[in-house]
Amino acid sequence: MNASYETVIGLEVHAQLRTHSKLFCGCSTQFGAPPNAHTCPTCLGLPGSLPVPNAAAIELAMRAALAVGCEVRERSVFERKNYFYPDLAKGYQISQYALPLNVAGKLEVETEAGGRRVIGITRIHLEEDAAKNLHSSAAAQTLVDFNRAGVALIEIVSEPDLRSSAEAEQYLRNLREILMAVGVNDGNLEEGSFRCDANVSIRAPGATELGTRTELKNINSFRFVRKAIDYEAARHHAVIAGGGKIVQETRLWDDAQGKTVPMRSKEEAMDYRYFPDPDLPPIVVSAAQIEAAAGVLPELPATKRARYVAELGLTAADAGVLTSHPALSGFFEATVEELSSRLGGRIEPARAGKRAANFIQAEVLRDFSADGLEASLPLSAAALSELLALLEAGSISGKMAKGVLAEMIASGKPAAKIVEEQGLSQVSDSALIEEVVRKVVDGSPDNVAAYRAGKQNVVGWFVGQVMKETRGQANPRMVNELLRKLLEGE
Amino acid sequence: MSEATKSALSSVSWTELSIAEQAARVSRGELSAVELCRHYLTRIERLDVALRSFLHVDAEGALAQAAAVDAARAAGEALGPLAGVPLSLKDNLCTRGLATSCASRILEGYIPPYDAHVVERLREAGAVILGKSNLDEFAMGSSTENSAFGASKNPWDPKRVPGGSSGGSAAATAARLAAASLGSDTGGSVRQPAAYCGVTAIKPSYGRVSRYGLVAFASSLDQVGPIARDVADAATLLGVIAGHDRRDATSVEREVPDYAAECGRDPKGLRVGVVREAIEGCEASVRAAIETAMEALSGLGCELVEVELPNASHSIAAYYIIAPAEASSNLARFDGMRYGLRVAADDLAATYRKTRSQGFGAEVRRRIMLGTYALSAGYFDAYYLKAQRVRTRIRQDFDAAFERCDLLLTPTAPTVAFESGAHADPLSMYKQDIFTLPASLAGVAALSMPCGLGEAGLPVGLQLSAPAFEEAPMIRMAHALERQLGVLPLTPPGYGGEA
Secondary structure, rough: OOOOEEEEEEEEEEEEOOEEEEOOOOOOOOOOOOOOOOOOOOOOOOOOOOOOOHHHHHHHHHHHHOOOOEOOOEOOEEEEEEEOOOOOOOOEEEEEEOOEEEEEEEEEOOOOOEEEEEEHHHHEEEEEEEOOOOOHHEOEEEEEOOOOOOOOOEEEEEEOEEOOOOHHHHHHHHHHHHHHOOOOOOOOOOOOEEEEEEEEEEOOOOOOOOOOOOEEEOOOHHHHHHHHHHHHHHHHHHHHHHHOHHHHEEEEEEEOOEEEEEEOOOOOOEEEEEEEEOOOOOEOOOHHHHHHHOOOOOOOOHHHHHHHHHHOOOOOOHOOOOOOOOHHHHHHHHHHHHHHHHHOOOOOOHHHHHHHHHHHHHHHHHHHHOOHHHHHHOHHHHHHHHHHHHHHHOOOOHHHHHHHHHHHHHHOOOOHHHHHHOOOOEEHHHHHHHHHHHHHHHHOHHHHHHHOOOOOHHHHHHHHHHHHHHOOOOOOHHHHHHHHHHOOOO | OOOHHHHHOHHHHHHHHHHHHHHHHHHHOOOOHHHHHHHHHHHHHHHHHHHOOOOOOOEHHHHHHHHHEEEEHHHHOOOOOOOOEEEEEOOOEEEEEEOOOOOOOOHHHOOOOOOOOHHHHHHHHHHHHEEEEEEOOOHHOOOOOOOOOOOOOOOOEEEEEOOOOOOHHHHHHHHHOOEEEEEEEEEOOOOHHHHHHOOOOOOOOOOOOOOOOEOOOOOOOOEEEEOOOOOHHHHHHHHHOOOOOOOOOOOOOOOOOOOOHHOOOOOOOOEOOOOOOHHHHHHHHHHHHHHHHHHHHHHHOOOOOOOOOOHHHHHHHHHHHHHHHHHHHHHOOOOOOOOOOOOOOHHHHHHHHHHHHHHOOOHHHHHHHHHHHHOOOOOOHHHHHHHHHHHHHHHHHHHHHHOOOOOEEEEEOOOOOOOOOOOOHHHHHHHOOOHHHHHHOOEEEEEEEEEEEEEHEEEEEEEEEEOOOOOOOHHOOOOOOOHHOOOOOOOOOOOOOOO
């Protein structure tokens, strides 16, 4: 078997839109409610009920599309995808087929070699989610929870442009980051609001035709995506090396067994009998609406990273960490801005950026936690900027700042108050420091002589004495400078 | 009839009052809503054994609603335009707390948790809901013989069908078992039974009336419409149910004219397009009645112009692709999982199969299969898409015709009411819809009104159609024609108002 066979991957991502109500009725989309609490005649598919499109969902779907460079079509159509399953109340899912809302976008991924590749996005369409079947083997029955039924999703279909499981993971991480940044999706894999299916095939080097593909389901974590794609590509290799043929089918990733298992073959594939939903007029969006949606699009993560490097003096790695979650980048930017304004603009943007980035990464990040788009930080950007301003002005030392931060988090008190209460303020008054230094130097002629005889390390003893006299508040940089000056006998 | 004579009438003639007059008398305290309701309930009890026009009679609920109307009046509250008017509703309109079966085994015993939009409107107007009318199962049929709970009979002749699919609504209205009724029309389902039973029905323009709570047959065609003893009653009811509803994305936001006020206005100057080919294809007595009506129109100062609908002949073919295609999807929800009939079997697929095989009648199964086939991969373009193209052509035919006239005139059906079992062959039954289907496919407004008696002394229906949302001139014309013909309202022998 030729190891240079190429793996070809296309991804289909289902992302839940962050709307308060479902796609076609007013029911809440809140996760975790008691079963069937968020239901009505429409999402239960009761006889006579009708769907009414949620304008907010259409707006979010447009926003997602614009964030990945898709063309938003001025006229698109909801269609019915017909099949029977107990989680599908109406016997059909309302989706989009022939005329989706958005087409032809792209997303960049970083390759393993360190380069960049553009991955095509075929389409992004709107559709409703199905209910959730809960199988109880003990009672030998299946119960259905319709809370999720009718929740608004977008399906993002990529071109078969991905060439490795690592690229696939990159694509998913970048896509998730973008959707979160523009407020379309909360990126919550555990609650299933960001789900993925993968189409995998392999082909001989130089081949232009795609090989027969298999579709992988149940890969709802980045880890599963990589493991499943790697397993499946290897399976394809083995089958072809053994003279066999790949059968087009849908397979499930079984993580316990560490392998994919057949779910249904192409012959069993359903004919969904798509046709335009007669209950729903075509979605018509004006050029002005598209422009408006583009206008409110926030800065995307990639642009943000580049700006942090170019304007705020960050390394690419630091920029990557600080843009990994919208709440974190928001916190960082607010801190920099407040710091600069506290100092009346007497600080270079790059210095403010670097100071905030270093301090946040070293001292704040460990207390940052995120659950989807919901994130918690231990203190506000305003509070942190006050502390950083004290540090910048030399009023406290870096070591003191850590202690003050801990106290701020514990008590919620502002930095200046803690510094004042604990009498921590660093002494940077050169006259005052010089007085103490002179006293210590004058009081220990032996050590002065030792220094002048070449015993440089007695400086440490002098510093210790000065700090003792000032209860640790003297600015160490100034103490060092003055000591050397006096000891050198100037 | 003078006012003095009217108020002296005994209960015998309550059923001959217009619904506006019934409501007015109830509002003035001259007529007790409870007594009026009892009068109709008594008639149902006595006469409906033979007609089977009702599937469920809600005597208790109706009397309670009537009592509430009387109480509101006694308390000096303002009453609605249908105060105390006893109505029946086709049993595919959802009624909160009252069984809604669509005349199907699969929904036997199903009780909706909500009222259809039109039912809400009726209740707000003070109407009293007597019960639910029989229909062809899921509104699929032209004779009401497809009801899973027994066929309705025509009050003019019990050997004949009342038409369909709103046959129960039309029969009950003709027989004065309800002051009027609401039906639904997908391809002629209020117009054709109205013609067969000698009453008047309006199929509103698509989007004029909300479909919310109407159990869907073919969503792009379905409209709820009134069936009443005469044009004025139908106009009064239409005024109550028409208008935008945000729960139906296909309902149109457009002002509702005062339809009842059109009754009595002079139709002079309206140009009426006559589709000559349609009239010539009819049974002789139907043709004669239509020609008499045409003369009456001339007498009213209306200009008659000949128009053509060149693609109307393809209506049956197009309709019997589009309607079953939509139905095959609309009826997928009846799967035995959440409500209605469930025939449990060993596995999920078998449960679906058995539930749906036993729950649906032959005609419904036939249409589900037709529609499923038409939407299948490999057939979609040749059937569904082609039928849609034909539909567009038919719409264009109407547009062209309405450039030359304000209204179109055709018979409602090629014959008078036929005998039960006469059209055992489905295709022969489908052909009965030839005159009503084009207006449905085009989404325009249409009505059927009696224009005389034909063969065997049975009513003949005349159909007027108007451009979308032009119900007002259509009602004006129909009302004037009704007066000019002087035959209305018709009463089937033996169904006068006597209790």
